Amino acid sequence: MDVELFPRNRTVPAAGAVHVPDWLGPDQQRELVAACREWARPPAGLRTVRTPGGGTMTAQQVCLGWHWYPYGYARTVVDGDQVPVKPLPGWLGDLACEGVEEAYGRPCAAPYDIALINFYGAEAGMGMHRDADEKSDDPVVSLSLGDTCVFRFGNTESRGRPYQDLELRSGDLFVFGGASRLAYHGVPRVRPGTAPPALGLTGRLNITLRVSGFARSGTTGLPGTHRGSD
Template identity: 65%
Template sequence: MDDEALFGSPPVTVAPGAVHLPGWLSAETQADLVGRCRQWARGPAGTRRHPMPRGGVMSVSMTSLGWHWRPYSYARALPDGTPVQPFPELLGALAARAVEAAYGTPHEGDPYDVALVNFYDADARMGMHQDRDELSRAPVVSLSLGDSCVFRFGNTETRTRPYTDVELRSGDLFVFGGPSRMAYHGVPRTRPGTADPALGLNGRLNITIRASGLPG
């Protein structure tokens, strides 16, 4: 894997602890990650749209690595007993580099041990939510591949305003921790057809890397 990053655009602080690094991943790394996401989606646990506790089904397809996530808990296996796929070391290393790039200091907190690979087709959305199922409050690392999206980054108290809409493009990195770790965030829309055709991806992939803080 070519893990060299591009730093052509300076970091943008969206809120205290929330940093957007445009174009952080090289084209080679993006292509490599797309290929790996396809492998992870094939299983054994595969990809799925989770049912929500209050009804409905998520429009985003999700693959879990390291720990299986479903609303709103983690487990080592799917409900049918299928073991979750291992957390790839390369994603842990990438997350550590991402935190250092965003904050200028090495990551020294809980180790990264879970990744959620979300696929957005043209109609997929993600409602405003907090990443609160982890015991750890290590920064969340988010990588974008394929189509651009509108990423809505809000406050820690409510799903409504104030929030900031950020366009995330393929190769962008977004890190949020510290006072922004529990901020509500979501994806109200994607921009279909905006991916570089050379990437060979129709839609958007988002790799969210987290430290669960869970034992074992």
């Protein structure tokens, strides 16, 4: 049996940011991976995100509740097959609220209505960015599944230093809100082959849950004001 030489304890890397290792148990992780496989199927399935400048993200993405595209949200996959975005299940929104309560010891203030699910292969990463295309300042809830990644958590002013590199493993919870809600963050690298074997997953899945603050219908785009999004 593997025994952690140095126990992974809950940490607060910055004001409003909380890392809770091993928050999801093995059964929860397997259930989430199975759900992600279903959400990734077309229509409105897993896609490669293309930026207005012609570049592509190395992590692939599927959205629930609201569809994120550079640099706004819509109810349809406006940069893909044009179909309605898949709904966000109530149980997944409840899980986000449980994460907020775990991190801050208080209930969430609003229902979570967006999930961005990013799949990272062995060579994928994510540049430093801020999650700022929402109108709500409620905390972002991040769940990690599969391969371990290096998660770079920075400051609110620039993509550069100061920042710190954290290790996010399968089952970890990371919540950032308050003073850290608009902190730059990214994934410099994934460590292939580190996923729990029983999970049956090659690569890394990250489920990022957010509160939109939007009206129930329509498209929300903020050209020229983008500050980043997963």
